[in-house]
Amino acid sequence: MSIVTVQLGQCGNQIGFEVFDALFSDSHCPQGLCSKRENEAYQASCKERFFSEEENGVPIARAVLVDMEPKVINQTLSKAAHSGRWKYGQHSCFCQKQGSGNNWAYGYSVHGPRHEESIMNLIQKEVEKCDSLNGFFIIMSMAGGTGSGLGAFVTQNLQDQYSNSLKMNQIIWPYGTGEVIVQNYNSILTLSHLYRSSDALLVHENDAVHKICAKLMNIKQISFRDINQVLAHQLGSVFQPTYSGEGSFHYRRNPLGIDWQVRPPLSGLPTRGKMSLNKEFHFNTSIANLVILRGKDVHSAELGAFKDPALYTSWLEPVHAFSVWKTQRAFSKYEKSAALVSNSQFLVKPLDTIVGKAWNMFASKAYIHQYTKFGIEEEDFLDSFTLLEQVIASYCNLGF
């Protein structure tokens, strides 16, 4: 059961490297705090999932690297090769000479169609190497031009070509105070397009990860490497194998699996009038929570608090909204570790902020000529705004 990763743009490729490195390091960790047999099963599962084997035994990441200019890919390839422990496939990259210029329209409307065949062929080759495909993991940022625009295009193509496979997009939410001036435009265009073609959007905010580095890890001079490594660590703790239904030694669960997504009741959502008076508005309202426990005492962990109805929207029973995955095998030498993946209102505020800023800029028509130059018209912007306002409204309504 394998996952094919697509790394897009500078951000996607820089993060992708750290993710594979973290996965590899963890799986080869001798101190798994479990039996040898357990460790071997875990290792084998991780290996099959993320790496393929080469003749001389060096694992090759199941990844396709895409960027519209060569500097970052070259760096990524050499970093991996230098480590000597794993590497990227020789022919797994697609590169051009001139980037997307932070222009979503250029990434989506120019690079996309131009390189569609080459990129999809590369992905197809990677898919063929898998015995069975779990799905795709696409790493991209929202703020730039390649990750965002070309990423949206590629995801759409994956939806068309592999409609039965799961697609999860790892989205990097830019710092609130500018990395790129047109980041809000690029973000809303990305999100609105991904909403139509992706199965799940896993979000990491640069601001949030930055805070982790500063406050929890006390790093003085935080670099993007630090940020990416924290991110990779988090992703590793989600993606590494966990027991499937059969229990220990059986690692067949699909980490991209949609058993943490929830469908609204067939009878329709309740009208706003009904408000549970018992609810104290302490928590973000969730529609799904997934807890992943690794290491010592996982079977005796007390998870009752996660089943509190106050956490969830009124039309959901906690038992349908909450899942837990476990393994006794420790992650990255941590005796006990836990990860939480949540589909909740946490994103409402950041999303609302981005939509607001983009709307403000759109009203003045600033920078629009850069997009219309490549075929993204004002209507496309309006469509994106409409879709995202609906998303915000839907999430807000969960609180009732």
Add this chain to the structure above:
Amino acid sequence: MTQSVVIQVGQCGNQIGCCFWDLALREHAAVNQKAIYDEAISSFFRNVDTRVVGDGGSISKGKICSLKARAVLIDMEEGVVNEILQGPLRDVFDSKQLITDISGSGNNWAVGHKVFGSLYQEQILEKLRKSAEHCDCLQCFFIIHSMGGGTGSGLGTFLLKVLEDEFPEVYRFVTSIYPSGEDDVITSPYNSMLAMKELNEHADCVLPIDNQSLFDIISKIDLMVNSGKLGTAIKPKSLVTSSAGAFKKRQEKPFDAMNNIVANLLLNLTSSARFEGSLNMDLNEISMNLVPFPQLHYLVSSLTPLYTLADVNIPSRRLDQMFSDAFSKDHQLIRADPKHSLYLACALMVRGNVQISDLRRNIERLKPSLRFVSWNQEGWKTSLCSVPPVGHSHSLLALANNTCVKPTFIELRERFTRLYRKRAHLHHYLQIEGMEESCFTEALSSLSALIQEYNQLDATKSMPAEELPRLSIAV
């Protein structure tokens, strides 16, 4: 990786260009210790096997054989170009990539633009096509010229239209030296005004620079060097004005110090496109992020640090000082006060051992004292390039699209009007075929329209930022 071609026009353009190539070689020599022709160097240089006669002989990989600048040198007088071709940099230039004449443009925009323009159009096209053919992926033309004279101003701006027609997909970045108030060329207001219209219409991005600001920077440095109060010596290579370590070891010419500043500007501008870093910024991103409306493409630049002290220890306080300096009047390459005007957008291009947290800390610190237009409150574009410039451990180039350019344009308009009202020297222009009074009036209205745009933006400065009503959705 993309390539850029530098087109240096006129006396000023060629003198600056010469300093640029000198410093570019110095920078690449410092980074590229093994003398391998890599992608970074290929952005500005070709690698040529000089044993091969004729046009072939381009080598794309391997050891450096002979580097040739991707440049076209244009001047309607022979003096400056000849000097370059006899100087220490003679081997860097391809002798076929020159266009010269003998008579000069007589400080007359019309002669440069109309007479020499039509005379040399074919040759110009041919040289440009040749340089484009030598490029794998040409991304940008850098035009260097002055506004006040005849060749740089007239022929330099004639070029822009040619480039736009012939290479519409390639960016046109223009580095323009604006005349200062005490300029000794009487007709410089006419030349500058006529050139402005061309810049308005055919340039993607303009970096206006004035001699006075460069001069002030030099005075400031001299003061520091000679004051001796710091006790420690300044690293010679780190002076933004020096060519220490470069080819031109001979005595520096009077304008060299000033030209080196401009040369350093261009090197820093392109550093993130040439070298690696954790947050790259390509040249096409400059235009995308800093030009919100096509006409408003004038960027105010400032460079820090101007020098590095010899002691190696750089506490973060000094790093923060670098950011503060970038926003001070003293470091701008054009007389302007961005802090008291309105920012439309700002780019910070950092080189060296600076991380994202340093960048963020300083943006947070400086933001409250800067005024950004209401629809771009977070209008920052940032880049981190790991390779520092020669002689420094880190540096910062700030490019601002700010209404503070307005006074320069208003002053230009005033000086123009004073001359034009009296119709002084007008006959020199009107006697040139293709020139009419309408050329002047059109140029004037083009500049006035531009000033008006800036005025409208400035008017919003004092208005409170209004929260526009969002789309309301029926759920």
